[in-house]
Amino acid sequence: MTTKCVDDFRLRFGNRELVPIVIGGMGVDISTAELALVAARMGGVGHISDAMMPTVSDRLYQTNFVKDKLKQYKLNVKNSDKSEVKFRLGEIEEATRLHVNRTMEAKRGEGMVFINCMEKLTMNAPKETLKVRLTAALDAGIDGITLAAGLHLGSLAMIEDHPRFRDAKIGIIVSSLRALQLFMRKNIRTGRLPDYVVVEGPLAGGHLGFGLEDWMKYDLTTIVAEIATWLKAEHLDIPIITAGGIFTGSDAVNFLEYGASAVQVATRFTVSKECGLPDPVKQEYFKANEEDIEVNGISPTGYPMRMIKGSPGIGAGTHPNCESFGYLLDANGRCAYIDAYNREVAAHPEAKKIKVWDKTCLCTHMRNFDIWTCGHNAYRLKDTTRKNPDGSYQLLTAEHVFRDYQFSKEGKVLLPA
Numbered sequence: 001m002t003t004k005c006v007d008d009f010r011l012r013f014g015n016r017e018l019v020p021i022v023i024g025g026m027g028v029d030i031s032t033a034e035l036a037l038v039a040a041r042m043g044g045v046g047h048i049s050d051a052m053m054p055t056v057s058d059r060l061y062q063t064n065f066v067k068d069k070l071k072q073y074k075l076n077v078k079n080s081d082k083s084e085v086k087f088r089l090g091e092i093e094e095a096t097r098l099h100v101n102r103t104m105e106a107k108r109g110e111g112m113v114f115i116n117c118m119e120k121l122t123m124n125a126p127k128e129t130l131k132v133r134l135t136a137a138l139d140a141g142i143d144g145i146t147l148a149a150g151l152h153l154g155s156l157a158m159i160e161d162h163p164r165f166r167d168a169k170i171g172i173i174v175s176s177l178r179a180l181q182l183f184m185r186k187n188i189r190t191g192r193l194p195d196y197v198v199v200e201g202p203l204a205g206g207h208l209g210f211g212l213e214d215w216m217k218y219d220l221t222t223i224v225a226e227i228a229t230w231l232k233a234e235h236l237d238i239p240i241i242t243a244g245g246i247f248t249g250s251d252a253v254n255f256l257e258y259g260a261s262a263v264q265v266a267t268r269f270t271v272s273k274e275c276g277l278p279d280p281v282k283q284e285y286f287k288a289n290e291e292d293i294e295v296n297g298i299s300p301t302g303y304p305m306r307m308i309k310g311s312p313g314i315g316a317g318t319h320p321n322c323e324s325f326g327y328l329l330d331a332n333g334r335c336a337y338i339d340a341y342n343r344e345v346a347a348h349p350e351a352k353k354i355k356v357w358d359k360t361c362l363c364t365h366m367r368n369f370d371i372w373t374c375g376h377n378a379y380r381l382k383d384t385t386r387k388n389p390d391g392s393y394q395l396l397t398a399e400h401v402f403r404d405y406q407f408s409k410e411g412k413v414l415l416p417a
C-alpha cells in the first residue's frame with residue numbers, strides 16, 4: 001500500500017496550484033456557500049449549486065420570487081397544461097447574482113469556488129434560462145462553472161462573448177468517453193477546451209449518467225482509463241477529476257497515482273455542520289445501512305438517482321407545484337411527474353390523497369430536503385464519527401472531513417476528538 005497522502009499532490013490550473021480536493025455541487029443548497037468556502041479556505045475547490053436559485057434566494061436572502069411567481073400563475077394551478085408557466089429571466093439573474101456575489105465576497109484563502117450548473121433544469125425555456133444562469137454567475141465573479149447533468153451541447157457558445165469566457169474555469173461532468181467526445185465535437189468551434197473534466201462513476205450521489213438497469217456494470221477506473229487514453233491520443237492536456245465512491249484519503253491517492261489531477265467528493269460532507277441538510281436528515285444519513293440505499297427511476301429527469309429508501313419524497317403524491325417552482329418543465333412545459341400524478345388522480349377519482357410511486361415531484365421534495373440522495377458509500381458514514389451519549393451521531397466540521405481526505409493514509413478515517 002502506498003505511503004503517500006493527497007497532500008503530496010497538487011491540482012494545477014496554469015500556474016495556480018490547489019489542494020486536489022473538490023467538494024462536488026449538491027443541489028438544492030445542500031452544498032451551501034459555507035461548505036464551499038471551507039474548501040476554498042483550505043486551498044481546494046468548493047461548489048455552490050445553481051439549482052432552484054430563486055427558491056434558494058428566498059430562503060437565504062428574504063426575496064419573494066416564489067410567492068410572486070405563484071401569484072402570477074395562480075389561475076393555472078389546477079390546469080395540467082403548464083406551458084404558460086415561465087420564469088422571468090430578470091429574476092433568475094437577480095437570484096444568481098445575489099447568491100454568487102455574497103459567496104464570493106466571503107471567500108478567503110487560496111482555493112476556488114465553482115458553481116454546479118445542471119442543464120437538466122430546463123425551466124420551460126432551456127436555452128434562455130441556462131444562458132442567464134451562466135452569464136449571471138460569471139458577472140458575479142464565480143471562479144468557475146461545472147456543467148452537469150444533461151450536458152447541453154451548445155452551452156459554451158452561449159457565453160463565448162462574455163468578457164470572462166476565457167478567464168473563468170469551465171469544466172464538465174461526464175460518465176463516459178462518448179459523452180465527452182460529443183461535447184468536444186460540438187464545442188470545438190468556440191476554440192476553448194474545458195479546463196477540467198470530472199469523470200463521475202456509478203457510485204456517486206445525485207443523478208447518475210448510466211442506465212437504471214446497467215449502472216452496476218460500470219466502474220470508475222475503467223472509464224477513467226478510456227478517457228485518459230483518448231485525451232492522450234488526441235494530444236489534449238485536460239486535467240481529469242475523478243468522482244463517485246472516493247471515501248478515504250487513500251481511495252483518493254489511488255486515483256491521483258493513476259493520473260487523475262484531483263478528486264471530487266461529496267457524500268462524506270453531507271454530515272458536516274456546514275452542509276445544508278437539516279440536522280435530523282443528517283442523522284438519517286449516518287444511520288443508513290447498505291440495504292437502505294437504492295438507485296431508482298423516480299426522478300422526472302429520466303436519469304437514475306441514488307437515495308435512502310426512507311426518503312419522505314418517495315411515493316408522496318404531492319400536487320405538482322410548477323407555478324411556484326417548475327424547474328424541470330421541458331421546452332414544451334411538460335414534466336414526467338405531472339403525467340404520473342394525473343394518471344393516479346384519474347385512477348382514484350374519489351381519493352382525497354393519492355400516492356405516486358414511479359415519479360416524484362423533485363422540485364418540491366429537493367426544496368424541502370425530502371429526497372435524501374447520497375453516494376453508494378453513505379452506509380459507511382457512521383464509521384467516520386462518534387456517538388453522542390443520547391445515541392445520536394456527532395456532526396463533523398467540514399474542515400475535519402477535508403483534512404482527513406488531505407492527510408490520512410492507509411485507508412484510515414480520522415474520528416473527531
Ligand SMILES: Cc1cc2nc3c(=O)[nH]c(=O)nc-3n(C[C@H](O)[C@H](O)[C@H](O)COP(=O)(O)O)c2cc1C
Pocket residue numbers: 023024025026027028030049051116118148149173200203204205206207243244245246264265266267268270373374375376377
Ligand atoms: C446529496 C448530494 C447531492 C448531489 N447533487 C448534485 C447536483 O446537484 N449536481 C451534480 O452535478 N452532482 C450532484 N451530486 C454528485 C456530487 O457532486 C459528486 O460528484 C458525487 O456525489 C461524488 O461521489 P461521492 O458522493 O461518493 O463522494 C450530489 C451528491 C450528493 C451526495
